[in-house]
Each structure stands twice: as structure tokens, then as C-alpha cells.
Amino acid sequence: MRKERIEVVENVGVSQSFYRLTLRSSFIADRSRPGHFLQMRVSESYDPFLARPMSICRVRRDLVDILYIVVGAGTRVLSSIKPGMKLDVWGPLGTIFTPMPKKKLIYVSGGVGVAPMIFLASQMPVEAFLFGVRTAADLLPLSELGIDKSRLHVSSNDGSVGEKGYITDVFDRLAKNMNPREYFVYTCGPDPMMRLIVKTAKEKGLSGEASMEEVMACGVGACLGCVMDTKRGRITVCHEGPVLPFDVLTW
Amino acid sequence: MVELTTKIGDLVFKNPVTVASGTFGVKDEFAPYFDYALMGGVITKTVTTKPREGNAMPRICETSAGMLNAIGLQNKGVEAFLKDVIPYFRSIDTHLIVNVAGKSAEEFAEAARPFSGEATVKALELNLSCPNVSGGLDFSKNALEAKKVIRAVRAVTTKLLFAKLTPEAENVVSIAEAVMEAGADGVSLINTLVGMAVNLREKRPSLANITGGLSGPAIKPIAMRHVFEVKRKLRVPVIAMGGITTAKDALEFLLVGADLISVGTANFINPMAAPEIVQGIREYLEKEGVKSVGDFRGTLKL
Numbered sequence: 001m002r003k004e005r006i007e008v009v010e011n012v013g014v015s016q017s018f019y020r021l022t023l024r025s026s027f028i029a030d031r032s033r034p035g036h037f038l039q040m041r042v043s044e045s046y047d048p049f050l051a052r053p054m055s056i057c058r059v060r061r062d063l064v065d066i067l068y069i070v071v072g073a074g075t076r077v078l079s080s081i082k083p084g085m086k087l088d089v090w091g092p093l094g095t096i097f098t099p100m101p102k103k104k105l106i107y108v109s110g111g112v113g114v115a116p117m118i119f120l121a122s123q124m125p126v127e128a129f130l131f132g133v134r135t136a137a138d139l140l141p142l143s144e145l146g147i148d149k150s151r152l153h154v155s156s157n158d159g160s161v162g163e164k165g166y167i168t169d170v171f172d173r174l175a176k177n178m179n180p181r182e183y184f185v186y187t188c189g190p191d192p193m194m195r196l197i198v199k200t201a202k203e204k205g206l207s208g209e210a211s212m213e214e215v216m217a218c219g220v221g222a223c224l225g226c227v228m229d230t231k232r233g234r235i236t237v238c239h240e241g242p243v244l245p246f247d248v249l250t251w
Numbered sequence: 252m253v254e255l256t257t258k259i260g261d262l263v264f265k266n267p268v269t270v271a272s273g274t275f276g277v278k279d280e281f282a283p284y285f286d287y288a289l290m291g292g293v294i295t296k297t298v299t300t301k302p303r304e305g306n307a308m309p310r311i312c313e314t315s316a317g318m319l320n321a322i323g324l325q326n327k328g329v330e331a332f333l334k335d336v337i338p339y340f341r342s343i344d345t346h347l348i349v350n351v352a353g354k355s356a357e358e359f360a361e362a363a364r365p366f367s368g369e370a371t372v373k374a375l376e377l378n379l380s381c382p383n384v385s386g387g388l389d390f391s392k393n394a395l396e397a398k399k400v401i402r403a404v405r406a407v408t409t410k411l412l413f414a415k416l417t418p419e420a421e422n423v424v425s426i427a428e429a430v431m432e433a434g435a436d437g438v439s440l441i442n443t444l445v446g447m448a449v450n451l452r453e454k455r456p457s458l459a460n461i462t463g464g465l466s467g468p469a470i471k472p473i474a475m476r477h478v479f480e481v482k483r484k485l486r487v488p489v490i491a492m493g494g495i496t497t498a499k500d501a502l503e504f505l506l507v508g509a510d511l512i513s514v515g516t517a518n519f520i521n522p523m524a525a526p527e528i529v530q531g532i533r534e535y536l537e538k539e540g541v542k543s544v545g546d547f548r549g550t551l552k553l
Contacts, residue, residue, distance in 0.1 A: 001283035003523045041520060046316035046468050046496075051520055090284070090522055217311050217318060218519040222276035224322045225311035234304060234325070239280070 002027065003090040009063060011081050014144050016137035017069045018112075019079055021054075026062040028092055034120035035211055035243040036092035038066070039219035042077045044088075052078070053216045053238065055188070056092060057115040058122060058146075067115040069138070093219050095243040097209055099124060103184035106130070106208075108171050108197050110189025111138060116211055117188055118145060126151045127183070128174060132167025132193065136160035168196040180205035185246075187211070198251045210249065212242040253536040254543035255529075257291065259488045259510055260411050260436050262373055264291035264346055267505065267544055268529045271492045271515035272296055272350040272376060272415070273322065278336050284522040289529055292346035294439075294490075294513060295336065297378045299352055300362045302328035306383060307459035312448045317467025317494070318516060319446050321383040321460035324352060329365050341371045348413070352378035354386060356396075356403035367408035375410050376490075377401070379430075380417035380442035382464045388445075391416040394429035401433035413490055415439035418473050427481045437488030437510065440481060441474045466516040468494040475507060482508035482549065496524065498531020505532070508549035 010022040028038065039051040052074045058065040068075050081087070097120050104127040109117040114131055121129060129147045132155045133139050139161050142149060153170050154162030163170060167189075185208030187197045194210050201208050214226040214237040221239025228237055230248045235241065255266035269292040275281060277296050287293060305325025312319045326332070332349075340347045349372050353359035359377060366372045379397055381387035390396050397414065404412060414430040416423060418441040427438045443464025448457040456462075474493025481489055491509035495501050496517040504512050517524040532544065541547045 003284060003521060048313060049316055049318060049467060049520065050313045088521065215309060215311065217320075218276075218280075218522075220276070220280050220522060222274065222280040223311065223320070223519055224305065224325050225320060227305070227308060227310070227325070 001090065003088060004028070005086045006089045008081050008083055008085050008087060010083055011079070014067075015140050018138070018140055018144070019068050019070070020057070020144065021066045021068065021078065021081070023064045023066070023087070023089065024062055025064060025089070028064050028089070029059045029062045032056045032059050032064060032092045033096040034123060035094065035096035035116055037094050037219070037242065038064070038089050038091035039093060040066070041088040042074050042081070048074045048077065050217050051088075051219060053093075053219055055115040055211070057118050059119070067112060067118075069112050090219070094238060095241055097186055097211070097243050100184040101125065104182050106171075106174070106178070106183060106185045108167060108185060108187040108189070110167055110193040113189035113211070113213070114140065114145075115188075117186065120186055122146055128153060130167050130170055130174075132156070132170075132189065133161065134158070166193070168193055168200070171197055172200050175200055175204050175206065178204060178206060180207070184208055195251045198246050198249055201246055208246045209243050210246060212237045212244060214238070214242070253533050253541065254545070255533065257510060257544060262346065262411055264511060266291040266529050266532070267509070267511045268501065268525055268532070269294055269348065269490065269511050269513045270518060270525050271513035272378065274515040274518045277326070278339050281518070281522055285526045288344040289526040290345050291511060292348050292373070293340070294348040294376055295350050296326060297324050297350045297352045297381065298326055298329055298332045298362060299324060300329055300358055302326065302331065309457065309459055310463075312457035312463065314446070314448060314465065314467070315469060317465055317469035318519075319448055319458060319463035319465055320443070321458045321463035323383045323460065324381055329362055333365055333369075337369055337371050346373040347371055348374045348376050350376040350378050350415070352381060352387070356399040359400045360403040360407045363404045364407040367410060372410065374413060374436075375404065375408065376413040376415050376439055377404060378415050378442075380415055382417070382443055382445045382462070383460055388417055388419065391426055392420045394426050397426055398429050398433040401430050401435050405434035411436040413437045413439045415442055417442050418444055418477055423477050424480050424484050427485055427487065431485065431487050437490065438481060439490040439492065439513070440477045441470070441493045444470055444473065466494070468496055470494050471500060475504065478504055478509050479507045495528070496520070498528045498535060501528050501532055502535055505544065505548050506551050508551070510548070
């Protein structure tokens with residue numbers, strides 16, 4: 001593993017809300033698996049101070065894509081970065097999704113949590129890809145998702161795109177007809193969403209993996225700033241996660 | 252080649268760069284990034300006699316040029332540390348300094364005792380100043396309490412002892428003087444300052460513990476002042492820490508007289524911070540034509 005100073009190749013808006021940042025690093029590209037994240041300092045100054053954990057969305061040869069929405073100081077600075085500029089980055093970090101090629105795979109994503117789901121779906125079959133957004137502006141075009149339209153289920157809180165409501169309701173409906181021996185669920189999104197997905201999955205006996213989101217400082221398991229209590233005890237989300245099997249979660 | 256070796260007591264450090272307690276994981280967290288043997292020493296996360304779960308989440312919060320933390324001394328306890336961490340460092344050519352804490356002088360001694368016979372452990376640092384556990388700060392705000400801890404630990408070990416002090420004592424120099432009198436071999440300056448942040452959107456404190464320890468570049472001037480005053484008035488060995496992020500920061504503390512420096516929060520924003528600082532110090536001294544770090548140390552013009 002190493003820290004690199006990496007060139008930004010592209011940093012463009014890909015929907016009204018989403019940006020895609022492309023970095024050039026064969027070191028990271030060669031080692032990245034779906035679920036991995038990078039620690040990225042968005043500025044050389046001390047403001048913002050901490051690195052930002054960013055899920056890897058896609059790897060293309062020596063290029064690594066990150067997806068983000070501007071939500072705070074870090075992502076605001078990130079959105080102003082021009083191609084050719086360099087960033088301090090270390091990774092890939094954390095645990096990864098387990099490939100389950102023999103199962104029918106359900107992907108449930110919410111908001112920017114869609115990034116690792118896109119990466120995973122680019123390498124595995126897709127039975128259904130669920131994507132919940134707040135509003136139409138948060139949706140990604142099919143070209144960015146890389147998902148067959150017939151497999152895609154979209155919901156929005158305000159009904160401006162897809163079904164009006166929550167993606168958890170879409171999952172509940174689909175889960176009714178899922179045989180636990182045939183299906184496997186991957187999920188990444190806001191905590192409240194994932195809690196409901198995991199709860200439904202457990203009720204139906206469905207196995208799966210979830211990628212946790214947490215504020216982090218180091219990203220390497222050193223600061224103990226991002227711990228969570230699981231059936232394996234108190235673990236660091238950055239190092240012993242972020243991807244965890246449903247049965248380890250106390251949800 | 253610039254001579255970087257630094258001697259404290261009988262212990263010779265290959266260079267003056269160490270990593271600060273609580274910022275470098277427990278064992279091998281940074282090993283994927285660089286060889287620990289590049290550093291003069293590693294100061295471990297605080298170890299206590301019994302395992303501690305630490306505080307509730309959220310435990311960290313970004314601030315201007317720094318961060319707040321309230322981890323609460325989460326650790327697996329002395330027994331697990333002896334079994335798991337000590338063997339790991341046995342084959343690594345750097346000085347291991349174990350940081351211990353307790354709720355009383357007796358508990359400090361109990362935590363320190365098992366390390367006194369461990370050849371791998373070169374020194375102990377006593378955390379007299381954790382702001383995130385009840386009573387943690389009291390030991391280094393009060394000279395008598397601080398002395399009691401040092402005497403109790405001194406009685407169970409002949410290892411070098413460093414007392415890690417809070418910058419919040421009324422008179423840090425007098426606390427430093429007290430711990431040296433009681434048998435410490437040096438002081439670590441400074442631990443974090445107590446701070447607080449709130450989340451306006453949620454209308455709650457940003458940390459579950461409400462307050463936390465402020466660290467990072469924001470506190471560097473405060474650390475500088477305390478290192479300067481203790482060195483000038485007492486001339487005792489000092490490990491300097493507080494916002495050291497670059498070789499320039501480290502050199503400034505050496506200029507003021509620090510014997511060793513510790514890279515702390517900077518490890519979180521750059522996993523290569525410590526070896527980069529060693530290299531930066533070497534390059535600077537070479538460029539300046541200074542033969543050894545000893546010739547540079549404490550040459551601040553007043």
C-alpha cells in the first residue's frame with residue numbers, strides 16, 4: 001500500500017447533483033475491488049483538514065472513477081479541482097464485497113451509495129438494481145450507471161422520477177418473491193435505508209452484505225474514530241469494514 | 252551524511268522522530284506504507300491494566316486546522332498487549348515506548364510493571380493527561396498527584412520514564428519540575444487541549460462525549476510555547492508534540508530545544524508523515540551544512 005500524489009484526469013458533472021472525478025493511478029487501479037475506498041485529501045491546505053473517504057465507482061485501465069455529490073466543505077473544494085491538478089491519495093482501503101456469481105444478485109443503493117454498487121454490478125450479473133434518490137436531480141444517466149434499463153428500479157422521495165416513495169418499499173415488494181437460497185443482496189446507502197433493507201432481508205432469511213458509511217479520520221484503523229458495535233464486537237468501520245455481512249450487524 | 256542520533260539517558264535513538272500515542276494504531280496499521288525502522292521510536296496507544304471499550308460514537312470531529320477526538324482510551328489491556336503487540340515489535344529496529352495510564356498511582360504502577368522486564372520496551376510514557384476519561388487530566392494539573400504517579404511507577408521499573416503533560420495546568424513548568432524530581436527522565440509536551448464543537452443542523456454536540464481533545468496544526472503554537480519554557484527553565488529531556496505535520500514543524504521544535512519530536516494527528520492526513528519528516532530533517536541539515544542534529548538543537552536566537 002502506498003500514498004501517492006495522483007493526477008486528476010477529469011472532474012465533471014454527470015447529473016444535476018453528481019460529479020465524477022477520474023484519477024490516474026495504475027497502482028490503485030490494479031488493486032481496487034468493489035467495496036474498496038480511497039482516502040483523499042482535497043486540498044494541500046489545512047482546510048479542510050482531514051482526508052475524505054471515497055468509494056471507488058469504476059476502474060478503466062489505469063483510471064479510477066469516484067462519484068460524489070457536493071454536501072459539505074470537502075466535496076465543495078473537490079468540485080473546484082481542475083484536470084491536471086494533483087491530490088494526495090492512499091488506498092485502496094477496507095473490506096470488499098464477496099462475489100456471489102451463482103446467486104441472483106439484488107443491488108440496493110441510496111444516493112451517493114450507488115458508487116460501489118456500480119463497480120460491483122460492472123463485474124457481476126444483475127438480477128435487479130434498486131436506486132433510491134431524493135429527487136430527479138440526484139439520478140444518474142444510464143450511461144453512468146451501466147445497468148440494463150430492464151433491471152433498474154428507481155424511486156424518489158418527491159416522485160419526480162421513478163416511483164414516489166422510498167427504495168426500501170420497492171425492496172420489500174420484490175423480496176416477497178425471493179427464495180433465500182437463490183438470492184443475495186448487496187446494499188450501500190444512508191444508515192436508515194440500510195437498516196430497513198437488512199431488517200427485511202433478515203425477516204425473509206436473505207443473506208447479503210452492506211457497506212457502512214461513517215465519518216473517518218485515518219482510514220487505516222489507527223485512530224479508532226469510526227468504530228461500531230457488531231456481533232464480532234467493537235470494530236473499526238474503515239479497516240474491519242466498511243463491507244460487512246448482514247449477519248454480523250446487530251440491526 | 253548528517254548525524255541524526257539523539258541520546259536520552261543511556262538510550263540512543265537513531266533519529267529524533269517518533270509517533271505520538273494514539274495516532275499510530277496499535278501495531279501494524281501503518282506497516283503497509285513504510286518500514287517502522289525508519290523512525291527513531293514508536294509511542295504506543297495508551298494501554299491500561301484492563302481492557303477498555305472507549306467512548307460512544309461520534310468520537311471525532313474535524314475543526315479548523317485540526318480535529319477533536321474523544322476516543323476514551325479504547326484498548327485491549329496489558330495482557331493482550333503483551334501477547335500480541337510486544338512480539339510484533341521484537342524484530343523491528345526502532346525504540347518502542349509504551350504509553351500507560353491508570354485511575355490511580357497504584358494502577359499506573361500495575362500497568363507499567365509487566366513491561367519493566369521486557370527488553371523490547373525501551374521506555375514508558377505515562378499518560379497523566381487524557382482529557383476524555385474521568386479524572387484523566389487531574390494527574391498533571393496537580394504536582395502532588397503527578398509526583399505520586401511517577402514515584403509509584405519508578406518503584407517498579409528502571410526503564411526511562413516520560414510524563415505526558417497537559418497544557419492546561421496552571422503552571423506547566425512547575426508540573427514538569429515536580430515529575431522530574433519524582434524520578435521521571437523527561438516530559439512529553441503537549442497532550443491535547445479540551446475543546447468542543449456543535450452541530451448546528453442537529454442542534455447537538457458534535458461528539459457523544461460533548462468535549463474532546465483538540466489536536467493538529469491549530470495547537471502548534473501552544474505546544475511551541477510550552478516546549479520553549481520547559482527547555483529554557485529546566486533543561487530536561489523533552490519529547491515535543493502538538494501539530495507537527497511537516498519537517499519544517501519538526502525543525503522548529505528542535506530549534507527550540509526539543510530532544511525528540513512526535514508526529515501525531517498528521518499520521519491521519521498522511522500515512523507517510525513520519526518517514527517524510529525524517530527525510531526532510533536530514534535534507535535541511537545537509538543543505539544548511541550542519542553536521543548533526545545535536546549541533547542544531549536549541550540554537551534558537553533570543
